[in-house]
Amino acid sequence: MSKKYEKLAQAIVAKIGGSDNVSTLAHCQTRLRFVLKDESKADKEGIKKLEGVANVIESGGQFQVVIGTHVEEVYEEVVKFVSPAEDTQAVEKDNRNVLSKLIDFISGTFSPIIPAISGAGMVKALLAILVLFNLVSNESQTYYVISFIADAVFYFLPVLLAYTAATKLKCSPYLAVGLAGILLHPNFSALVTAGEAVNVFGIPMRLVSYGTSVIPILLIVFAQSYIEGFMRKITPNSVKIIFVPMVTIFVTGLLGLLILGPIGSYAGEYLALAFETLQNSGSWITPTIIGATLPIMVMFGLHHSVAPLGTMQVASLGYEGIWGPGVMVSNISVGVAVLVAGLRSKSKDTKQIASANGITALMGITEPGLYAVALPKKYPLIAAMIGGGIGGFYADFTGTVRFATGSSGLPAIPLYIGEDIGNLINILIAIVIASIVTGVVTYFLSFRFEKDEAAIVPDSIEVTLEDTTLMTPIEGEILPLSEVKDEAFASEALGKGFAIEPTEGRVVAPFDGEVVTVFPTKHAIGLVSNTGVEVLIHIGIDTVKLDGKYFEAFIEPGQPVTKGQLLVTFDLDKLKEEGYVTQVPVVITNTHQYSTIENLTKGTCNENEEVLLVRV
Incomplete structure (x- = not known):
C-alpha cells in the first residue's frame, strides 16, 4: 500500500490536537470527518495551509478536513495514527446543542453506507440499460438475479444503519446488527405474511415488514445505547460478557418489536405520505432550492445531513424526486461554471486546475472545483447557483424522478430510466438547460470579474525576481x-x-x-x-x-x-x-x-x- 500520504496524515493528526483528542473518525467521498473532544485544540488555520488540504469546515459537531477524491488513501494513513475512544462506559462532556447533535448523528450514520447505496443504485441503473436495449428481458431469470443483487443493500438497510448508528452512539455494533436481524428474521416475515394476530406477554404486536425501513432501527439502536450502557454499569465484571448482551438483546428486542418498531413504521408511513404529497403537488419547490443552494450546503458540509431524505424516499416509494434531480443539475452547473471560468482566466495555473476539477465536478464530485476555482473567483459560484436553480425547477416541475440513489454526475443518468424513458428525457433536458444558463452567465460575468481578478503583471512586463x-x-x-x-x-x-x-x-x-x-x-x-x-x-x-x-x-x-x-x-x-x-x-x-x-x-x-x- 502506498505511503505517499503518510506525512500529510501525521501533520493532520498533530494539528487536530493529537490522537487523544479524536472521539470518532470517518470519511465520505472528499473529506475526513472528525468528532473532536476539544475543538479548541485544533489548529484550523494550520491544517488549511497543509499541502494536500483544500479546506477545513466545522459543521454539525464535526471537524471536516476537505481532501478531494483521493480521501480514502489519506484516511488509510490517518487511521494509523488515530485511536478513537470506543469505551462505552466513557462519558464525555458534550456542549453541542440538540440540532448539532442531530445533524452529526444523521450525517455520521448515513455517510459510511453511501458507497454501498451508490453501488447498488448503479447496478439497478445498469439493469435498466440492459432492459432498455432489449439485452435482458424483465421476465428472465437473469433479470431476477441481478434485480435482487441490486435490491439486497436496500432490503438490508436496517442492518447497515444498525452498525453505523451503534458506532456513532458508542454501543456495540454487533448487538445492533443482531437486533436488526430480528426485524428481518424469516419467522417474523412469516408472521407478517400470515396476517394473524400475535400477542407477546398479552401485548399485541404490530405485523409490518421492516425491510428497507430506516426509522425503526434508529429508534431501536438509540434505546440499545441506554440499555446496554446501564447494564454495563450495574453488572459485575466477572459476568458482564454474559449478562450485558443477554439483557440488551432480550429487552431491546421485545421493546423494538412491540413499541419502537411500530412507532418507527408509523413515522415511516407518514413520512412516505409526506414525500408523495410533496412529489405530487408543488414538488418543484425543494429541488429548485437544492439546485440553487447545494454548493453552499457542500461548503458547510450540510449536504450529507439532507441527502438521507432521498434514500428514505426511495426506500418507501421506490423512486425519489426531491433530492436527486436538484443535486444532478447543481453538480453539472458547477462543472460547467468551473470549465468556462478556466477558459476565461488569463492564468495558466488556473486553466489547468479548472479543466481537471471541472471534469471531476461533471462526474459528481464538486468540492475540488468549488474550493479551487468557484469560491475564490466568486462569479462561477454565482453562475452555478443560477443555472442549478433553473435546471432544478424544470426537472421537478416536469415530475422527474430517479429510481435508485447513487452519485449525482453524468454517470448517474441511467438512474432515471424507468418503465418509460420520460424521466430520462426530462433529466437530460434539465441538464442542458442548467449547462446553457450556467455557461452563458459565467461567460458574461467573467468580463467584469476576470478584469478585476486578472494577473497583476501583464506579459509585456519582464523583470528578474529578487528578494x-x-x-x-x-x-x-x-x-x-x-x-x-x-x-x-x-x-x-x-x-x-x-x-x-x-x-x-x-x-x-x-x-x-x-x-x-x-x-x-x-x-x-x-x-x-x-x-x-x-x-x-x-x-x-x-x-x-x-x-x-x-x-x-x-x-x-x-x-x-x-x-x-x-x-x-x-x-x-x-x-x-x-x-x-x-x-x-x-x-x-x-x-x-x-x-x-x-x-x-x-x-x-x-x-x-x-x-x-x-x-x-
Whole structure:
C-alpha cells in the first residue's frame, strides 16, 4: 500500500490536537470527518495551509478536513495514527446543542453506507440499460438475479444503519446488527405474511415488514445505547460478557418489536405520505432550492445531513424526486461554471486546475472545483447557483424522478430510466438547460470579474525576481490573512500576505514600482515592484458595491510609483457608518514564485514600516 500520504496524515493528526483528542473518525467521498473532544485544540488555520488540504469546515459537531477524491488513501494513513475512544462506559462532556447533535448523528450514520447505496443504485441503473436495449428481458431469470443483487443493500438497510448508528452512539455494533436481524428474521416475515394476530406477554404486536425501513432501527439502536450502557454499569465484571448482551438483546428486542418498531413504521408511513404529497403537488419547490443552494450546503458540509431524505424516499416509494434531480443539475452547473471560468482566466495555473476539477465536478464530485476555482473567483459560484436553480425547477416541475440513489454526475443518468424513458428525457433536458444558463452567465460575468481578478503583471512586463522587503501601505493594526472576513483572502487562495485594520484613510505605495491596475471602483490597486513582486491591495470587504463612493485615486495604470507615494484616499468613518468591514488585505499574487514570505511586523504600524520579506 502506498505511503505517499503518510506525512500529510501525521501533520493532520498533530494539528487536530493529537490522537487523544479524536472521539470518532470517518470519511465520505472528499473529506475526513472528525468528532473532536476539544475543538479548541485544533489548529484550523494550520491544517488549511497543509499541502494536500483544500479546506477545513466545522459543521454539525464535526471537524471536516476537505481532501478531494483521493480521501480514502489519506484516511488509510490517518487511521494509523488515530485511536478513537470506543469505551462505552466513557462519558464525555458534550456542549453541542440538540440540532448539532442531530445533524452529526444523521450525517455520521448515513455517510459510511453511501458507497454501498451508490453501488447498488448503479447496478439497478445498469439493469435498466440492459432492459432498455432489449439485452435482458424483465421476465428472465437473469433479470431476477441481478434485480435482487441490486435490491439486497436496500432490503438490508436496517442492518447497515444498525452498525453505523451503534458506532456513532458508542454501543456495540454487533448487538445492533443482531437486533436488526430480528426485524428481518424469516419467522417474523412469516408472521407478517400470515396476517394473524400475535400477542407477546398479552401485548399485541404490530405485523409490518421492516425491510428497507430506516426509522425503526434508529429508534431501536438509540434505546440499545441506554440499555446496554446501564447494564454495563450495574453488572459485575466477572459476568458482564454474559449478562450485558443477554439483557440488551432480550429487552431491546421485545421493546423494538412491540413499541419502537411500530412507532418507527408509523413515522415511516407518514413520512412516505409526506414525500408523495410533496412529489405530487408543488414538488418543484425543494429541488429548485437544492439546485440553487447545494454548493453552499457542500461548503458547510450540510449536504450529507439532507441527502438521507432521498434514500428514505426511495426506500418507501421506490423512486425519489426531491433530492436527486436538484443535486444532478447543481453538480453539472458547477462543472460547467468551473470549465468556462478556466477558459476565461488569463492564468495558466488556473486553466489547468479548472479543466481537471471541472471534469471531476461533471462526474459528481464538486468540492475540488468549488474550493479551487468557484469560491475564490466568486462569479462561477454565482453562475452555478443560477443555472442549478433553473435546471432544478424544470426537472421537478416536469415530475422527474430517479429510481435508485447513487452519485449525482453524468454517470448517474441511467438512474432515471424507468418503465418509460420520460424521466430520462426530462433529466437530460434539465441538464442542458442548467449547462446553457450556467455557461452563458459565467461567460458574461467573467468580463467584469476576470478584469478585476486578472494577473497583476501583464506579459509585456519582464523583470528578474529578487528578494524584496515590502513597507506598510497604510496605518493601523496588522492582522494575519486568516482573520480577514472574506474566504478568498482568508484561505490564501489569492496568495499569501497580511491585512491591516486601518486607522487612517490613505494608502501609499509599499515599494518602488509600477501601477498595473486601478479598479474602476477605486477600492483595489494592483502593483508590481521593480523586483517583480505582484501585489493586490484591497480596501475593505465588499466595498466594490460602493462603486467608488468615498474613494479617490491619485494614480492610474502604467504610472511609475515610488515607495511612500500616495495612491488612494478613502473616508474610513463613512465605510464604518455604512457597516462595511474595513480590513485591508495586502496579497502577494505571485506567491508561487517565491520560496518564503516572512512577516516582519506585528501589532500596530505606521506608513512605511518594514512589514514583509519576500525571498526568491
